[in-house]
Amino acid sequence: MFGKNRKKKEKNPEISGESSEVREGKETVSKKRQGVKKAKLFLCLSAVFILVLAAVMIFTLASFNQGFRKSKKLSGKIGEQCEKAASYANIELVSSSDFSFINNLIPFDSLAESERTTSVYGVKIPEWTIFCSENSFGKLESVTYCDFRILSKNINGIKKSERIDISQIPTGSSFSEAESVINMKPYQVVYSENSTSVKYKYYCKDKQSDMIKAYYIIVILGKDNKVNSPVIEEENDFISDILQADNN
Numbered sequence: 001m002f003g004k005n006r007k008k009k010e011k012n013p014e015i016s017g018e019s020s021e022v023r024e025g026k027e028t029v030s031k032k033r034q035g036v037k038k039a040k041l042f043l044c045l046s047a048v049f050i051l052v053l054a055a056v057m058i059f060t061l062a063s064f065n066q067g068f069r070k071s072k073k074l075s076g077k078i079g080e081q082c083e084k085a086a087s088y089a090n091i092e093l094v095s096s097s098d099f100s101f102i103n104n105l106i107p108f109d110s111l112a113e114s115e116r117t118t119s120v121y122g123v124k125i126p127e128w129t130i131f132c133s134e135n136s137f138g139k140l141e142s143v144t145y146c147d148f149r150i151l152s153k154n155i156n157g158i159k160k161s162e163r164i165d166i167s168q169i170p171t172g173s174s175f176s177e178a179e180s181v182i183n184m185k186p187y188q189v190v191y192s193e194n195s196t197s198v199k200y201k202y203y204c205k206d207k208q209s210d211m212i213k214a215y216y217i218i219v220i221l222g223k224d225n226k227v228n229s230p231v232i233e234e235e236n237d238f239i240s241d242i243l244q245a246d247n248n
Helices: 020-075 082-088 175-182 238-247
Strands: 110-113 117-120 123-126 128-134 140-147 188-191 196-205 212-221 232-236
Touching: 020 082, 020 128, 020 140, 020 188, 082 110, 123 128, 175 212
Parallel strands: none
Antiparallel strands: 110 128, 117 123, 128 140, 140 188, 188 196, 196 212, 212 232
């Protein structure tokens, strides 16, 4: 009976050999360990996120440059049999596109195009296309690369704050010097045996008329990859083209 009424003895820190300071010390160490674990977990998750982001960026960049790389490699075999050149560039050439707009864009004998599509002025087309022309002997004569993503945001091309001063690209300039002045990706690149023509398309607001104007810039390079003739600039009156098409 006396066992029922007996109160449990409270644990005496001094008897157990553990003071309150020791307990507090252990709790502090435990919290520190938890904090370290959380920090390590955060660092691991951050590292995984960075790796995934980097992989996505690398894939996107590779995809963006894929057509350009293939066209450049293909152009290295100009003058050889078209089939052999295509095999060298690891590219499959077909006689026509599934997109009627592409078939009517420029004359060609065969082409290759991106499996991914974009929209230009409401028209669904491949992101890029490589057009090939061959001579009567079946040898590759020219390669034309078109990047339609340049026109996906605006049919007039890339937006610029002001008109590009092409006088800063004199004949004899290197291509890198020309690129630093133009500072945008080309819309079209045409490779032939003796020269390469690089075409850009952009638009800006005219400071005098306060109107939006669109321009083509064409840089022609020789075999030495230097500008071998005056840079060409053409104004592209997109609105007039649309109105003429509507009237016809």
